[in-house]
Amino acid sequence: MARTLMKGNHAAVYGAVMAGCTAYYGYPITPASEIAEGAAEIFPKLNRTFLQAESEIAAINMVYGAAGSGRRVMTASSGPGISLKMEGLSYCAGSALPCVVVDVMRGGPGLGNIGPEQSDYNQVVKGGGHGNYRNLVLAPNSCQEMCDFTMLAFDLADRYRNPVFVLTDGVIGQMMEAVELPKPVTHIPDRSEWAVCGTPLNKNLINSIYLDLDDLERWNMALDAKYRSVKENEVRYEEYLMDDAKIAVVGYGCVSRVLRSTVEMARARGIKVGLFRPITLFPFPEKQIRAFADRGVEKVLTVELSTGQLVDDVNLSLQGTLKSDLYYRVGGNVPSALEILNRISELYGV
Amino acid sequence: MEKKTVLRKPAGFLDVYKHKPGAEKDRTHYCPGCGHGILHKLIAEAMEDLEIIDDTIIISPVGCSVFAYYYFDGGHFQVPHGRAPAVGTAVSRANPDKIVISYQGDGDLAAIGGNNILQAANRGESIAVFFVNNAIYGMTGGQMAPTTLEGQVTTTTPYGRNPATDGLPLRMAEIINQLEAPTFVARVSLHNPANIRKTRAAVRQALQNAKEHKGFQFVEVLSMCPSGWKQTPVNCLKWIEEKMLPIFPLGTLRDRSAEATPVVRPEPVLEPGKVLEKLGLTEDKSRGFARGTVAEEYSEMSIRIAGFGGQGIMSTGQILAQVAMEYGYNVSWLPSYGPEMRGGTANCSVNIQDDTIGGAEAVSPNMVIAMNRPSMEKFEKTMVEGGSLIYNSTLVEISPSRTDIKAFPVPITGLANELGDIRVQSVVGVGAYAAVTGMFRPEDIIEMLPQFFKGKNKSIIDLNASAVRAGYDYVKNNF
Numbered sequence A: 001m002a003r004t005l006m007k008g009n010h011a012a013v014y015g016a017v018m019a020g021c022t023a024y025y026g027y028p029i030t031p032a033s034e035i036a037e038g039a040a041e042i043f044p045k046l047n048r049t050f051l052q053a054e055s056e057i058a059a060i061n062m063v064y065g066a067a068g069s070g071r072r073v074m075t076a077s078s079g080p081g082i083s084l085k086m087e088g089l090s091y092c093a094g095s096a097l098p099c100v101v102v103d104v105m106r107g108g109p110g111l112g113n114i115g116p117e118q119s120d121y122n123q124v125v126k127g128g129g130h131g132n133y134r135n136l137v138l139a140p141n142s143c144q145e146m147c148d149f150t151m152l153a154f155d156l157a158d159r160y161r162n163p164v165f166v167l168t169d170g171v172i173g174q175m176m177e178a179v180e181l182p183k184p185v186t187h188i189p190d191r192s193e194w195a196v197c198g199t200p201l202n203k204n205l206i207n208s209i210y211l212d213l214d215d216l217e218r219w220n221m222a223l224d225a226k227y228r229s230v231k232e233n234e235v236r237y238e239e240y241l242m243d244d245a246k247i248a249v250v251g252y253g254c255v256s257r258v259l260r261s262t263v264e265m266a267r268a269r270g271i272k273v274g275l276f277r278p279i280t281l282f283p284f285p286e287k288q289i290r291a292f293a294d295r296g297v298e299k300v301l302t303v304e305l306s307t308g309q310l311v312d313d314v315n316l317s318l319q320g321t322l323k324s325d326l327y328y329r330v331g332g333n334v335p336s337a338l339e340i341l342n343r344i345s346e347l348y349g350v
Numbered sequence B: 001m002e003k004k005t006v007l008r009k010p011a012g013f014l015d016v017y018k019h020k021p022g023a024e025k026d027r028t029h030y031c032p033g034c035g036h037g038i039l040h041k042l043i044a045e046a047m048e049d050l051e052i053i054d055d056t057i058i059i060s061p062v063g064c065s066v067f068a069y070y071y072f073d074g075g076h077f078q079v080p081h082g083r084a085p086a087v088g089t090a091v092s093r094a095n096p097d098k099i100v101i102s103y104q105g106d107g108d109l110a111a112i113g114g115n116n117i118l119q120a121a122n123r124g125e126s127i128a129v130f131f132v133n134n135a136i137y138g139m140t141g142g143q144m145a146p147t148t149l150e151g152q153v154t155t156t157t158p159y160g161r162n163p164a165t166d167g168l169p170l171r172m173a174e175i176i177n178q179l180e181a182p183t184f185v186a187r188v189s190l191h192n193p194a195n196i197r198k199t200r201a202a203v204r205q206a207l208q209n210a211k212e213h214k215g216f217q218f219v220e221v222l223s224m225c226p227s228g229w230k231q232t233p234v235n236c237l238k239w240i241e242e243k244m245l246p247i248f249p250l251g252t253l254r255d256r257s258a259e260a261t262p263v264v265r266p267e268p269v270l271e272p273g274k275v276l277e278k279l280g281l282t283e284d285k286s287r288g289f290a291r292g293t294v295a296e297e298y299s300e301m302s303i304r305i306a307g308f309g310g311q312g313i314m315s316t317g318q319i320l321a322q323v324a325m326e327y328g329y330n331v332s333w334l335p336s337y338g339p340e341m342r343g344g345t346a347n348c349s350v351n352i353q354d355d356t357i358g359g360a361e362a363v364s365p366n367m368v369i370a371m372n373r374p375s376m377e378k379f380e381k382t383m384v385e386g387g388s389l390i391y392n393s394t395l396v397e398i399s400p401s402r403t404d405i406k407a408f409p410v411p412i413t414g415l416a417n418e419l420g421d422i423r424v425q426s427v428v429g430v431g432a433y434a435a436v437t438g439m440f441r442p443e444d445i446i447e448m449l450p451q452f453f454k455g456k457n458k459s460i461i462d463l464n465a466s467a468v469r470a471g472y473d474y475v476k477n478n479f
């Protein structure tokens, strides 16, 4: 299909449409609003539901209702709105409901600002809501990936019956690039076994209550087993010039694009820098980062738009095997490639 | 305890309460004298009589009725505290041929979920709401509810509800009745047989309407809570009669059952061919322009475009990116937004290159298009040595300070004014860019104009075509 110039946020809408998402429930917030606006324009053309909910709390509960009814469903928001969705997400995970949430991150805490940040990392990647659950998290760094990963997110959500996040930032949401639209799906997995849907009605129960202590423990262990299988099977990442790298830079989202430029500048100066970009943040590419030392990497620099959230996972993965540093910018600022290269020179005397 | 024989349960109840843990799968978890059980029975009977058992989805709230799903035969959702109307909204939209019941307590509906019930009612969602007003939080042990009466002692109003600090009881039926959309609004009570009969009628009306998909039904039910009120069941009946009725008058507040029209929701389009057709994506509209020869210095462009808001800065950038895409380049466009967006100035970054694009912001551009003086002053400093600066000489009366860049003063605003429409400035800029870089042929840009100005008439397209030429020719003739 033809390539179309579009915003990352619009690309996410197309990803959802092509994935057979039949309902969008959301509440506006910059820099994610174009997702709601795009859905408002496109979904009615296909008799699909677009509804501007009264709040992010309502939106995620509508997602719960649609998902429990066996529909592919999505919502999107940013920082403050994601915070409000946490209880509902916990219910979705606790009731094993597949759904997709796009988080286009902005500056925090509090009202912060609308510039790009990555400070929702902990609340999204570590679970965020109450109870023992995880979100699967995909981190696109281009408009094409906003489309493709949103589509993929629906498959993963179905495969694991769990919320899946597309976690990105204001830069990727707001920028435009050429996007090649994928073909619409021809098949959506059957959910009649567990969903409340169908004629005659499947009298199923969507529920997260387990009054019996042992029942709830068993359910938590089942969830844990699911997340371990996710860790085994769904790790995704991308490398750029890592094979002979002495210094690895680690970053995701818009930062990983800047880091690519940093790597090129460094190489032009003869400094062997390589880029490691986690694509899934949960599951995190732990083994791949743990293997850095064996591949000849000597130093690891994590760059993020948060004051040390991603780096925690990098350090857990490294298990102390390598010197690890952090460089961050926040408040809506994005470091330039040269700024990061200067930091590398300073830190490592290269 | 002696085992009693159940003569016959309404068919709307399950025979065996299979979801209920423990051994007692034939009786409810409600306290003796509680009103929930009576209301459950009235609903279950109506489900049987209206023949909707196989089409009913019940939403259980958080509160004493959290376990409503134990008892009813139907599809079930147990949902977060207060959110039943939001969940119900999506359930009814996903299952437009089903009957959706939202069963809620007064803490659930009137406190934590107050906004959700208002908004769902206001949208006229196809939900039948049964609202149990027992003037207290039963589940959590008798705390104050929004419906708690003045002076009523609860565990969180140990000195009695004080209107000065806690407000007065919320009358939800009256509030819902203020809205246009609801079809049926009633307040009934369970405190004696005559009123139970009226409750039965209201339940049936609500469910009959739901069966016909006639929008939003709201039945508020005054109900006893002996455990929460710390009174005997018999005293509770009296307490409703004497204390609650004066504050919560009974009756049908609205009945538009006859006039209401059924909600119809068409099936979503999912068939791939139809999806593409409805979205106008069946044909490949890409043009695939052939590239001319482009000088080495312009083969990989990092462009900053800046000016006042209203000068078409964003669209200049988007047009450059769109045209470049048709020549087969990788492109990116990034608007200034967030902390960058201050003081009525706007800027955007465009990258055009064959390699994968890294950082999208043109931090060190090799091309700046400056539409006003502050933009030129700000961004010429960021340019790489040897880069090209196109500036709007109509508004910028000074020369650039950098001498290691190529400067192209173009009277962009002036040329637009000569064409009679200042709004074509952005397209004049695109024409100038094409001439400086040799990257685009003006006729290719012009070919794409109808796409940029969708829905605009021919005279506007022609005007913009002249603007492309004006910018292009000015550069060709003067540099």
Ligand SMILES: Cc1ncc(C[n+]2csc(CCOP(=O)(O)OP(=O)(O)O)c2C)c(N)n1
Pocket (backbone or CB within 6 Å): B062, B063, B064, B065, B081, B104, B105, B106, B107, B108, B109, B132, B134, B136, B137, B138, B139, B140, B145
């Ligand atoms: C978010 C959240 N806050 C608080 C609670 C605790 N909680 C459970 S039931 C309840 C009150 C229910 O009262 P009401 O809606 O009046 O129903 P009743 O039990 O009286 O039938 C509360 C506060 C909860 N489960 N979730």
